[in-house]
Amino acid sequence: xxxxxxxxxxxxxxxxxxxxxxxxxxxxxxxxxxxxxxxxxxxxxxxxxxxxxxxxxxxxxxxxxxxxxxxxxxxxxxxxxxxxxxxxxxxxxxxxxxxxxxxxxxxxxxxxxxxxxxxxxxxxxxxxxxxxxxxxxxxxxxxxxxxxxxxxxxxxxxxxxxxxxxxxxxxxxxxxxxxxxxxxxxxxxxxxxxxxxxxxxxxxxxxxxxxxxxxxxxxxxxxxxxxxxxxxxxxxxxxxxxxxxxxxxxxxxxxxxxxxxxxxxxxxxxxxxxxx
Numbered sequence: 555x556x557x558x559x560x561x562x563x564x565x566x567x568x569x570x571x572x573x574x575x576x577x578x579x580x581x582x583x584x585x586x587x588x589x590x591x592x593x594x595x596x597x598x599x600x601x602x603x604x605x606x607x608x609x610x611x612x613x614x615x616x617x618x619x620x621x622x623x624x625x626x627x628x629x630x631x632x633x634x635x636x637x638x639x640x641x642x643x644x645x646x647x648x649x650x651x652x653x654x655x656x657x658x659x660x661x662x663x664x665x666x667x668x669x670x671x672x673x674x675x676x677x678x679x680x681x682x683x684x685x686x687x688x689x690x691x692x693x694x695x696x697x698x699x700x701x702x703x704x705x706x707x708x709x710x711x712x713x714x715x716x717x718x719x720x721x722x723x724x725x726x727x728x729x730x731x732x733x734x735x736x737x738x739x740x741x742x743x744x745x746x747x748x749x750x751x752x753x754x755x756x757x758x759x760x761x762x763x764x765x766x767x768x769x770x771x772x773x774x775x776x777x778x779x780x781x782x783x784x785x786x787x788x789x790x791x792x793x794x795x796x797x798x799x800x801x802x803x804x805x806x807x808x809x810x811x812x813x814x815x816x817x818x819x820x821x822x823x824x825x826x827x828x829x830x
Contacts, residue, residue, distance in 0.1 A: 559744070570629075570656045570796065577791040588663040590634045595786060597631030597660060599737065599793040599801075600694040601808060601819060602770075602777045606722055607632045610693070613766060613823050614720045616640035620688035623647070625677050625709060626695025630657030630670065636691070637669045645687075647675035678704050685714040693722040697738040700746040702753055706760035710826055719762055719824040725750045727771065729815030735804040736811070750820050762824035774819040775812035782809050 574596070578585060583592045598604050616622075618641040624633045627646025637644050648654050657672040675681050677695060690709045699705050709719055724738070726747040739745035748756075754767060786792055794802040811817045 568652070568798070570652045571659050573796055574656055574659075574791070577795055580789050581791040582789075583791065585663055588660075590631070590638060590664050590666075593631060593634075593660060593664070593791070596791045596793060596796060597629045597634075597657075599628060599631075599797075600722065601724065601774045601812075604631070604635065605777065606693070606774075606821075607635050609770075610691075610720050610722050610821055611636060611639055613821065614689065614691075614718065616642055616689070618642060621645070621686070622689045622691055623680075623682065623687040623709075623712060625680070625690060625692040627653075627657060627672055629653050630660055630672055632691065632693060633657070633670050633672070634661060634664060634666050637666055642669070642689075644670045645682075646670070646672040647677065647680065648672065649674065649676060678708060680708045680712050682712045684711055685717075687713050688717045689713070689720060690717070691720045694724055694738070696746075696748075696753065697724050698744060698746055702748055702756035703759055706756045706762070710760040710762060713826050715826055715828045717826050718765075719757070719826070720822075721757075721824075722770075722821045723753065723819070725753055725818045725820055727811075727815040727818040732816045733807045733811055736807055737801055737804040740804065747817070750818055753820070754822075757822075757824055761826060763827055765823045765825055767820065767822040769818060770821045771812060771815065771817075771819045775809070778809040778812050782806070 594604055598607055600606055620642045622636060622642050622644045624644055624646035627633050627648050630646055633644040633646045636642055651674045654672045654674045661667045661670045690713045696705055726749045734742050
């Protein structure tokens with residue numbers, strides 16, 4: 555699998571900025587007075603959406619003034635939410651240039667471009683100096699990454715001693731093989747799921763000390779069942795409409811994969827120990 559293959563899976567070769575503008579106008583949003591709440595359903599494409607971001611942010615309990623790196627930031631919903639919950643600076647990186655461009659556009663439209671910005675980069679080679687962030691945040695990213703050790707080592711490298719890692723991830727569940735397509739993989743070859751135990755071991759091998767590690771699969775399963783039982787209005791600005799039929803087809807398998815425990819969801823906080 556090449557980076558280009560993965561990028562094509564996510565962006566579908568579309569002009570996402572133009573498409574997003576159309577969807578927001580159809581949903582009755584004023585692009586000159588856009589708020590982050592206008593983007594709910596569109597810019598947090600992970601299981602449990604904004605609920606998951608708020609839950610992880612509550613565990614993190616940002617005080618304000620921190621510098622946060624969002625690894626695999628997508629189109630920036632969680633980063634913008636963090637910046638409004640606490641006075642923090644957020645830098646997001648994503649492998650998909652079209653996501654980065656749209657994320658920066660949404661930050662501009664919501665008046666957050668001075669505090670929340672994004673750039674295209676590889677999570678396995680983060681373009682930042684050692685110990686340059688107070689917090690590293692990542693949601694639903696490592697499912698496409700085979701080298702979990704390197705992924706975790708890079709996050710450890712860029713967080714300062716005493717700084718924290720906040721993660722929320724889809725992992726391999728005990729219920730059998732995942733049913734594809736999924737939002738992160740149209741075919742099994744794109745997926746690199748690990749079990750919770752294997753992923754936790756990678757986090758710890760990188761040097762992090764686990765402070766909390768919780769299975770939230772049941773909450774995710776309840777959310778998914780309700781979400782797909784009551785679809786949004788046809789003119790709503792949603793991830794499925796933004797990214798197209800392939801994403802919608804993958805998302806439709808999420809409730810089954812969760813209900814049958816083919817996937818597991820983990821929410822965790824870890825810390826880089828201070829030097830002795």
